Amino acid sequence: MRLGLSSLAIIALMGAGSASAQNTTAAVAPIxxxxxxxxxxxxxxxxxxxNQARFEASDPKNGPEAPFGWSSEECSPKLYPAPKGEYMKAVLAEMERLNVRGVVFGDVEAVKTWQAAAPARVIPGTAFGRVEGGDPANQLKMLEVAFTKEGFKVMGEIGLQYEGISPSDMRVDQYFALAEKLDIPVAIHMGTGGSGRANIAMPTYRGSMGNPLLLEELLARHPKLRVQVMHAGYPMIDNMLTLLQANSHVYVDIAGLIWSYPRKDVNRYIERLVDAGFGDRVLYGTDQLAWPGLMAYxxxxxQNADYLSPEQKRDILYNNAARFLRLEPAK
Known part of the structure; x- marks a missing residue:
């Protein structure tokens, strides 16, 4: 059963404990x-x-400048944060209604809390922290324990771009070497960030460090490493396609960009990836941070992308991720 936006919105509004919601979940194709x-x-x-239509410029003379550049346009539907203390519960309820399994990233103990609350829905992921001022030996030990003894499945989110560091920097090579040795996929932030105001909110962020081609030396050193380029390297589509053409172990996720950039450009970016022949390497994601309704949206x-066939939609929403993560295919 394939659902359009209107049907998904109806499901999202159902009560978490209602019989109708539970019956609908059983009928919805997995995501x-x-x-x-x-x-x-x-x-x-x-x-x-x-999907706001524009990012607004700011003037340092008129400070303080807002940390986000989204325009203040009105819309429907608007996404609302979960009530205080209800975020995890609300997101897990959405996952249950929409038949979603999710790779959940964070520190080990936080992810374990989510996994304990919904073991059938949560795929655990964790990563090393900051490079500058970090403790490499302790971080490497933490990762090895997480992946060999505690059942963690993905190394991520790796946010090197926020420190202005290339993923091919030798200071972090030991972490990627561990992932290759343990056959653990890595998820690396590349592309989006700052919502038009990184210069104000994140002074060490560098757009240039989101260039997908910066992964080439890393991939050459670790030829068996499976890589998930988070945010699909947006907006550097030509370099992203160049990397995909040269590296068959690289996939892209469309999280973050799918809702935080103008809809026309988002669709055009995804369409370029698919039209270039890489429809089997595009992964659905939300970058779920605060708004439980983000998943259904x-x-x-x-589901409503007229440039995608039904088969391509299922690949993006489930099949590609199942292959990348080596999960069971959908029945």
Whole structure:
């Protein structure tokens, strides 16, 4: 059963414990969200309009400057943060209603909390922390324990771009060597960030460090490494396609960009990936941070994409991720 945005929105509004919601879940084709976060609260979050049409410039003379550049246009549906103390519960309820399994990233203990609450829905992921001022020996030990003894499945989110560091930097090579040795896929942030205001909110972030071609030396050193390029290297589509042409172990997720950039450009970017022949390497994701309704909304964008065939939609929403993560195919 394939659902459009309107049907998904109806499901999202159902009560978590209702018999109708449970029956509908059983009928909905399974989905994998490869990019979620094990947050407890998001006190910074406000209601947001997804796919806003523009980013606004700011003037340092008129400060203080807002950390996000999204315009303040109105929209329907608007996404609302979960009530205080209800975020995990609300997101897991959405996953149950929409038949979603998700790769949930965060520190080990936070992810374990999510996994304990919904073991059938949560695929655990964790990563090393900051490079500058970090403790490499302890981080390497933590990762080895997580992946060999605690059942973690993906190394991510690896946020080197926020420190202005290339993924091929030798300071982090030992972590990728461990992932290759243990046959663990890695999920690396590349591309989106800052919502038009990285210069204000994240002074060490560098757009240039999101260039997908910066992965080439890393991939050459670790030829068996499976890589998930988070945010699909947006907006550097030509370099992203060049990397995909040269490396068959690289996949891309469309999380974050699917809702935080203008819809026309988002669709054009995904269409370029598919039209270039890489429809079997595009992974659905949300970058779930604060708004439980984000999942139904972003699934709807794929379900309603007129440039995708039904088979391509199922590949993006489930089949590609199942192959990348080596899960059972959908029955």
């Amino acid at each position: 994998i969200d490869v990019h979620m976060h094990a947050m407890a609260e998001a006190p910074w979050a406000t209601p947001v309009c997804p 972003s699934i709807g964008l794929i």
